[in-house]
Amino acid sequence: MAEESLVPVTERKRNTMQTLTLEQETNPWEAQAARFDEAATRLKLDAGIWKVLRYPSREIIVHIPVSMDDGSIEVFTGYRVQHSVARGPAKGGIRYAPDVSLDEVRALASWMTWKCAVVNIPFGGAKGGVICDPKKMSQGELERMTRRYTASLIEFIGPEKDVPAPDMNTNEQTMAWIMDTYSMHMGQTVTSVVTGKPVNIGGSRGRREATGRGVSIVCDQALKYLNMTPESTTVIVQGFGNVGSNSAKLLWDKGYKVIGIGEYDGALFNPNGIDISELLEYRARHGVIHGFPGADAADKDDLLTRKCDVLIPAATENVITSKNADRIKARILCEGANGPTTTVADEILADKGVFVIPDILANAGGVTTSYFEWVQDRMGYFWTEDEVNQRLERIMIDSFDDVLQYAVKHEVNNRIAAYMLAIDRVAYTTKQRGIYA
Numbered sequence: 526m527a528e529e530s531l532v533p534v535t536e537r538k539r540n541t542m543q544t545l546t547l548e549q550e551t552n553p554w555e556a557q558a559a560r561f562d563e564a565a566t567r568l569k570l571d572a573g574i575w576k577v578l579r580y581p582s583r584e585i586i587v588h589i590p591v592s593m594d595d596g597s598i599e600v601f602t603g604y605r606v607q608h609s610v611a612r613g614p615a616k617g618g619i620r621y622a623p624d625v626s627l628d629e630v631r632a633l634a635s636w637m638t639w640k641c642a643v644v645n646i647p648f649g650g651a652k653g654g655v656i657c658d659p660k661k662m663s664q665g666e667l668e669r670m671t672r673r674y675t676a677s678l679i680e681f682i683g684p685e686k687d688v689p690a691p692d693m694n695t696n697e698q699t700m701a702w703i704m705d706t707y708s709m710h711m712g713q714t715v716t717s718v719v720t721g722k723p724v725n726i727g728g729s730r731g732r733r734e735a736t737g738r739g740v741s742i743v744c745d746q747a748l749k750y751l752n753m754t755p756e757s758t759t760v761i762v763q764g765f766g767n768v769g770s771n772s773a774k775l776l777w778d779k780g781y782k783v784i785g786i787g788e789y790d791g792a793l794f795n796p797n798g799i800d801i802s803e804l805l806e807y808r809a810r811h812g813v814i815h816g817f818p819g820a821d822a823a824d825k826d827d828l829l830t831r832k833c834d835v836l837i838p839a840a841t842e843n844v845i846t847s848k849n850a851d852r853i854k855a856r857i858l859c860e861g862a863n864g865p866t867t868t869v870a871d872e873i874l875a876d877k878g879v880f881v882i883p884d885i886l887a888n889a890g891g892v893t894t895s896y897f898e899w900v901q902d903r904m905g906y907f908w909t910e911d912e913v914n915q916r917l918e919r920i921m922i923d924s925f926d927d928v929l930q931y932a933v934k935h936e937v938n939n940r941i942a943a944y945m946l947a948i949d950r951v952a953y954t955t956k957q958r959g960i961y962a
C-alpha cells in the first residue's frame with residue numbers, strides 16, 4: 526500500500542470532497558482513513574504513531590480449494606486482515622459475500638480496532654472475508670470451505686492471537702466448524718478460538734442478540750439526551766438479519782414504534798407500527814418477510830429517506846451517500862451496520878443536524894459480548910443471560926457517555942469524537958509498549 530502524504534486532513538478533505546467519484550466515495554478503506562486522519566489531526570498525533578496506526582499490521586490472502594456437490598473443484602479467495610494487536614489479540618468477524626474485497630476487509634479490520642478501544646475491551650482489530658455467494662452454496666459446500674479457510678489461517682488465529690466471530694452471512698454453525706477445525710489441529714478442544722458459537726459448545730448466553738441489544742441501549746441513551754420518549758419515537762430498520770432483527774425486536778419490546786423494515790429484495794411499511802414478534806414468526810414460517818399481513822409492501826430504496834425519528838441501517842456499507850443524504854429525514858441515525866455512511870454524507874447529515882451514533886459505538890454490543898464469551902471460555906464458568914446483559918448495558922452506557930463527552934470537549938461530531946477516543950487509547954498503548962522498536 527503506497528504511503529500517502531500527511532497533509533492536514535481537513536484541508537485534504539475539503540480539496541477532494543468536490544471531486545470524489547461515487548466509486549472513490551464508497552471505498553470503505555478510504556472512508557476509514559479519512560476519519561482516522563481527521564481524528565489524528567485533531568489529536569495532534571505524533572507522526573510516527575500515526576503511520577503505525579494508519580495501516581494494518583498483517584494482511585493474509587488465501588486461495589481455498591473446495592470440492593463442490595456436483596464433483597467439480599472451485600477455488601475461493603479469502604482474506605484475514607489484522608489491523609492491530611496493541612491492546613490484545615486481534616478480534617473481528619468473518620463475512621461471506623460475492624463483493625468482499627481486500628479494501629473492504631482492511632477497513633472493517635481497522636474499525637474493529639477502534640470499536641474495541643471505544644468500549645475499552647482488551648482486543649485489537651481484525652476482520653475476515655471470503656468471496657463467495659453463500660445463497661448459492663449447500664451446507665456441505667459451506668462447511669468444507671469454512672474448514673479449509675480455517676486450516677489456511679491456522680498459524681495466524683488462536684485465543685491469544687486472533688479470535689474470529691460471525692459477520693454477514695456467517696453464524697453460530699460457521700463458528701462451530703471453525704472451532705472444531707482449529708481444535709483438530711491443536712489436538713484438543715479450544716473453545717476460545719472463536720466467539721459467537723452455539724451456547725452448548727462454549728458460546729455465551731446473550732451473544733446472538735448482543736449487537737441489537739447494544740443498538741437498543743444507545744438509542745435509549747440518545748432519546749434521554751434529546752428529551753424524547755420511546756412511545757413517541759418511530760424507527761426504520763434496514764436489514765433484518767442478526768443485527769437488524771434483534772435491534773427491531775428489542776426496540777419494539779421497549780415501546781418504540783417500528784414503522785419500516787427493509788431487506789435486500791423488498792421492504793415493509795406501516796405508519797401505525799409493525800408487530801416485530803409477529804413478523805419474526807411469519808419469517809420463521811415462510812422464510813421471507815414479503816407478504817406479511819401486518820404491513821404494506823414498500824420500495825426498499827425509498828425506505829431510508831422516509832420520515833422517522835430513528836433510522837437504523839443494519840445491512841451493509843455505503844447505503845447513505847451523497848446521492849441520498851440530503852433526503853434523510855431522521856432525527857437520529859444509529860449505525861447498526863459497519864460503514865453505512867460515506868464521509869461526504871457525514872457532512873450533509875451534520876449540516877442537517879442529524880444526531881449520529883457512529884458504527885464503532887452503536888454496534889459494539891456484539892464484540893463486547895464476544896469479549897464476555899472469550900472470558901467465560903477461558904475460565905470455564907458461564908454467566909446467566911441477565912449477568913451478561915447487565916454487564917453489556919453498563920459498558921454501552923459508559924461508552925456512549927465517553928463519546929459524547931469527547932464530542933463536547935473537542936467540539937467535534939460524535940463520529941470524530943469516537944475515533945479520537947479510540948485512537949487516543951490505542952496510541953497510548955502503542956507508545957507504552959514501544960511497538961515500533
Ligand SMILES: NC(=O)C1=CN([C@@H]2O[C@H](COP(=O)(O)OP(=O)(O)OC[C@H]3O[C@@H](n4cnc5c(N)ncnc54)[C@H](OP(=O)(O)O)[C@@H]3O)[C@@H](O)[C@H]2O)C=CC1
Binds near residue numbers: 840842863891
Ligand atoms: N453480527 C454481528 O454481531 C455484527 C454485525 N455488524 C454489522 O452489521 C451489518 C449486518 O450484519 P449481520 O446482521 O450480522 O448480517 P446478516 O447476514 O445476519 O444480515 C444482513 C441482512 O441485511 C440484508 N441486506 C444485505 N444487503 C442489503 C441491502 N443492500 N439492503 C437491504 N438489506 C440488505 C440481508 O438480506 P438477505 O439475507 O436477503 O441477503 C440480511 O437480512 C454488517 O454491516 C455487519 O458488519 C456489526 C457488528 C456486529
Ligand SMILES: O=C(O)CCC(=O)C(=O)O
Binds near residue numbers: 691
Ligand atoms: O464479535 C466479534 O468479535 C466481532 C463482531 C464484528 O465483526 C463487528 O463488530 O463488526
